[in-house]
Amino acid sequence: MLPVNSIAMQAHEQQASPESVLEVHGLTKEFVIGRWGRKRIVRAVSDFSLTLRRREVVALVGESGSGKTTVARVIGRLYAPTAGTIRINGEAVPAKMNRRELLAFRRKVQMIFQDPYASLNPLHSVGYTISRPLRIHNLAQGDDLKARVREILERCELKPADLFINKLPHELSGGQRQRVGIARALAVGPELILADEPTSMLDVSIRLDIMNLMLDLKDEEGISYLFITHDLAGAHYMADRIAIMYASYLVELGPSDDVINEPLHPYTELLKSAAPKPESGLKPEEISTNYDIPDLTNLPPGCPFAPRCPLAEPKCKVVVPPLLEVKPGHYTRCILHHNI
Amino acid sequence: MRYFVRRIGFLLFTAWAALTINFILPHMMPGNPAQVMLAKFQGRLSPQALSALTEAFGLNMDKSLFMQYIDYWKRIFTGDFGISLTYYPSRVIDVLAESVPWTIGLVGCATIIAFTLGTLLGIFSAWRRNSALADALVPVALFFNSIPYFWLSLLFLYLFAYYLGWFPLAGGYNIYTMATGFALLPSIIHHGVLPLSTIVITALGGWMLTMRNNMISVRADDYVAFAHAKGLPDREIKYRYAARNAILPSITGFSMSLGFVIGGSLLTEVVFSYPGLGYILYQAVTSLDYPLMQAIFLFISLGVLIANFFTDMIYALLDPRVRDGGV
Amino acid sequence: MSVLLRVENLNAGYVQKDQRIIAARDINLEVAQGEFLGLAGESGCGKTTLAYAITGLLERPGEVFSGRVEFNGEDLLSKSPQEMRQIRWKEMSIVMQASMNVLNPVMRVRHQFYDMMRAHLGHNDTQHYDSRVLEMFRMVGIAPEYLDAYPHQLSGGMKQRVVIAMALALRPKLVILDEPTTALDVVIQRSILQQIDKLRRELGFSIIMITHDLSLLVEIADSIAVMYAGSIVERAAAEELYNEPLHPYTYGLMNSFPPLVGRRKRMHGIPGHPPDLSGLGPGCSFAPRCPRVIKGLCEIAAPPLEEVTPNRYAACQLYRDAGSRTTG
Amino acid sequence: AAETPKRGGTVRIAGQWGTITNNFNPFLASGQNAPGTRSALYEPLIFVSVLTGETTPVLAVSYEWKDNLTLVVETREGVTWSDGAPFSAHDVAFTFNYMKEHPALDLSGIWANGLSTVTALDDRTVEFKFESPNTPLFQYIAHTLIVPKHIWEEVDDPSAFTNSDPVVTGPFVVGRFTSQAVTYQRRDDYWVEGRPYVDQVVYQATRSNDSALLLLLHKEIDYSYLSIPDPERAFVARDPQHNHYWWPVTNSNILYLNMSKAPFSDTAFRLAMAYAINKAPLSEKAYYGVVPVAHPTGIIPGQQETWLDPSLADITYDYNPDKAREILAEAGYTWDSSGALVEPSGDKIPALRILVGAGWTDFISMAQLISEDLKAVGVTMVIEQEPWNSYINSLMGGTYDTAICWGTGGGPTPYDLYYRTLASEFAGLDGGQADSNYSRFSSAVVDEALATYRASSDEQEQWAAIAAIQREVLTQVPYIPLTYRTDFNCYQDAVLIGWPTEDNPYSGGNPGDELGARFMLLELHQR
């Protein structure tokens, strides 16, 4: 097995899939918190690299605060990256964009937000919300605009569209709101949608509806998703590949079934054992209960998971291991697996 | 500790800004104090006195504004604010020393009483929400809060002091008594009741409403519901849990409002001929008494700032989150 | 096992502008000593309302309209607030939904414990308190030094544990956990539940745990009640419910959780969305979403919760014999 | 009346002093030292009444102009300072020379106006020698408060000296001081036999006129120098038996016209204005009729008998808007279609401002009435209120159009008024500050008459000079006197009697802490 570092990996992947929609490489994002004199740096994302193919869904799973949202927001250009490059359709996204470039970028990359109650402006009607992107990007005018809005709403199962077009968010149920959120993202015909926990605030019975809608759109419109969730089962349901994050690092990446069935990283293992899975027997396995939330302003040297890892060895605490391909298409950031 | 340092930083900056404004403002005023003084005598002084006054006031030296600014700072640091022109040749410090204690006493007591009473009423009206009495308190408080200070003072003066004769008409204590020190206290209280009560009445409502709103918000907070669930007695929840948290925003408001209260009390003082800063400021302004004006404004600003600083410290004492630099 | 809590025909809800919103409707429930009962249902179906009605915490505009709550052989609803206050926490405690925020932010954890103990133990022996608190801390796995911390100095999981420690400190007979873990990470969530369950076995109290995560309940609860739109629609032992859900809603709910392991296959949740409690019709409230709705029947009459097979209850026309259907 | 007055009691006086400073330095302007300094403590040589022109010797027994350049004053015998030291002419000479040494003390400008030396010829005689004749300066010399040489010669910086333990010749010494009230105790060894009658005087500081009035109404004080808009109703009517006021006229309220500006530079315009203003309502509305309409010359009633030139008696400027229009029309003014006045040059006269002090209710009332009156001749007036400092600044700087203000000078003869308000030396003619001639009026006739008056101590000569000025005032109209201006003595005699009144104006109408008030303190006694 070849030990490749992340740069090599990216080169490798790029060759393997010329159809990549998104290539992220070495992405790092730091926040400065505090004011005057007591500034600290939070490294929310460290050396994150990932390639997304057309019509592919990659799920990003990790514990709270591990940096998932930040990844999506940096890619979606809500935050400027501290380091690293992002390519869309093979073209590098410049660090500074003028309005035209930015609009072009936004046409390709859209987002769906976690909280359907907060992501719609309470004062704007559904019709307004959907029509804005169309107008901004000059995709439709006048009657055409109305027709397009209707079409998009119906596409998202908000039927009859005329009923919904004038509604305000507070008149909609949670599931309907999230559909409006999806419709808004869909309006400009994007190639990539960054979905940040789009189902976690929804009622259980409705979650599947939304996931199914997203899957349908993927197939029909040729959209790729970066699907962020903390629900491993949901990730398994949605995604072709799963990426696991821990304390700002991508620690495992591989095809869904591989990651679920044969997890490589001890953290993935832990996640799996903690997730409810009645289908594999009603008595859950015991998990270790000692844990500490990693402090992103002050990570210990070495593998960030080492303090919690049952398998940790002294060498784990020396350097952060690289993300290496251990099996075909299955990467992990764990030294224990890097040794042959 | 960090919090402390930051507050100090803010204190210093604000003090600098206040002091600089304080320096600049009088210099933008037209006229010359000697002229003003002369004119005040309405012909009883000879016009030649102008040069005597100019000399006496030390106005005849030409200095650049910047140099004056530097001097001004020197004076602040040495605590020497120079000589007052209206009370020439008294030192500004002495003039202030006579009046400042009165204002501090009046405003301090009034604010503390208004704050305590208002806060208690606020707690009551929030806790007993939907009862007729508690709800009726709201419009009443709003009304009192909208009354002009000085107008209420006048009404009280005429009603309680002049027509009913329950309280003295003017001054801070009985000038004919030979008592000094603590023996003077009853007289001071007797003279203070009216000015104090007008300030209390007009300020009370604000505190009550703030506290009421905070209290209502806090009541819906989970820890209050949890305290109920824990089976704590109602009183304990009301004070130790709800009020304890609800008072925090009031405290911020408290420090911010001191400026208002002092401002308002100036008018009250004038109406009751109370020996505080109010009239002195008015007089200093109208007679272009720069040194006095500057010192008063400086004093009020610093007073407010320091009070601010202390309330901030109290806030930090009461709210551990602030102390740890969160929020 | 003896019955600890018995809820009979309980109706509770909220009064809004002279209109009653019944958020818990005709609830019948029994919890045995030492039992772990799971209460599952979607957001807004009345789970919290029910829990509050049982513990006497429902405040204006909330109200218990009718019914009976019998705890340890005593009728709770006829008790004065004073008496309820004594029973609450000492006999039954509740970990509230937003337990991340239930600690008073300006008070040290220690004093929050003291307050609670002083209110119930009637003395002020802090030494005695301390030994009890430290014991609880040990049980939930928190280092004793956190006793003097302020809530904001604790992580979310730790706060949750502190609250649980508080709920158990007076050795109550019943602990109600209202979605104790929703805001938490799966790993933390699991470890907390694990600990609670261990304590239950050690101390022998009963648990009612409220959640919308049916798959989690199935794994840890003894028995499960499923609520929909204010009513309990099904009640059974956890295993039976998992293996053979009776009510179409339960069935749909089971199918809304994709399995973690095994093959990926397209699943379908429950189409439509839960009804608004203020505008419920006379019929079965699940009827509009039900794939097995009996036209002309389900919309007209709401079926009561009935024993279908021994110890299995369901409220569904499908499981009623023809006779009772027409009379119902 | 033959009864001997009762002894004992307290005179209680209140005034708007704000805070009383612990300062009994008599060289300072009043208000800067504690009230009472100028009446209860220190004494002048001679008191000259503005109302009557009469002189009353105090520390002097007599005075004499040797020629118009030498004044000899004989001082009183048997006067002792409150520390027991005897008073002598040397104290007097010291006081004046001390002022020469410290120009900041010379508030009446004695040394700047012709005085050259002051010497004590012996223990009882002081000689004042002048470089240039200036007899009107007598008033200022007479009113200079005399300080003890043996105390003050040690004082290096007298203007900063607070003199907190004053050694005085006056009837009282300082008893108790606080910033709110100062009490003076009667001196047993005072040089006037049997006086004062009262044991003490208390000066109480208030912070508004209102407070003083209320105190007076409650009889908590006996006297206040108090300007009340309607003294009859607000004060006397509350207790007609005891509440009294004596408001003697000492000055005039004058409408100054800024003659350095058009249209006021035009005599016809000024003349027309004088006719266009109806003065009777000013007195009625601004002063409730308490203060009468002023004489067009500005000379106050007490001096009219002596000084008015009968040949000018027919120039009265009685209200006559038609006459005003006539004068204007004659001078070439026209009116446009809207009735607004247009200058002979064809320019419309813009809205003219009347400057008053902000919040001076009497002036504002007058200004409002004047602006109503002037509408009738097509002139729009707007009232401009400025606070004290900028009001004075505008007056002196000549940036105003018209302004209501008092006569800037006052004294026992009209000379003082005319000198201050009309002498070109105070008109700021070089474009600078007009110290007191706010109209910026300049007339060779006036200047010459003033000089004549100054150089003379002959009454005939002086009368002729004043008459010449009167003629100029009446024909040139450099200002328009509106109403008189009074002093405001208010008192209640429930406890104390012996107050100065219209019939017995012994105090010269002075406020309670001015030189004349000394007589009042000596006269007052319990009922």
Added chain:
Amino acid sequence: MRKLSFILSNKKAVVGGCVLLFLVLVAIFAPVIAPYGPNETRFFPSLPPSREHLLGTTSLGQDIFSQVVWGTRLTLTVGLVTGSICAFISTTIGLVAGYFGGWVDEVLSLITNVFLVLPGLPLMIIIAAYITVQSVVPIIVVISITGWAWGARVLRSQMLTLKSRDYVKAAIVAGEPPLRIIFVEILPNMLGLIVANFFGAALYAVLSEAGLEFLGLGNVNAVTWGTILYWAQNNQAMLLGQAQWMVVPGLLIAILGMSFALLNFAVDEMTNPRLRR
């Protein structure tokens, strides 16, 4: 429609609104309502209330009722204009500081805090003393200078909350330009607060104006309730049995202030769901 019924269901808003509306109408129709001009001095001075002079006459012979009616105009103008100016400054500063953050925020917040701490009335007195007074404009300026800071602080923190809302993020992702985000997405959601702030500032303005006029530092010539009070006080209205001259304008100030305060409070209640019952 919904909003309107909501407002109508709030008793405080209804009372406050009605009072304000009434006073606005009085101000607008002052020439019709007032029997005489405010500065007409042709009546007998110091008359007690009668049918011809509902509130009597001043010592200058002006009809007090007419003055009060006319005074409504300027008083309201001062209140509303100052309220608007304050609301405008607070909104601008609060929005800019909150939205752009960083050093812009640091600087603006610092200035805001300084203005909060500086004692308002003394500052006003000093400023007012050197502005030569011709109209009520200086008064408005002076009050505005000292009155905006509180609102700016509140609005800034509101901005911070709203800025982090997902719908703002969504608007950015949709490609909305910043100004449109501030004004179309965020501002309307703050409207309640801005309105409350406006009423709060208006109350402050009315009271401050009265205070300054009372000291004679305003334009005593303009007819406002504050100047009527001033004149009443200066003419010893209370002593001369003319209490109505003093009481009525003061009461009206309090009532106008209360209508502002009620509206402020009501809007607060409406925008803060927790304060609703």
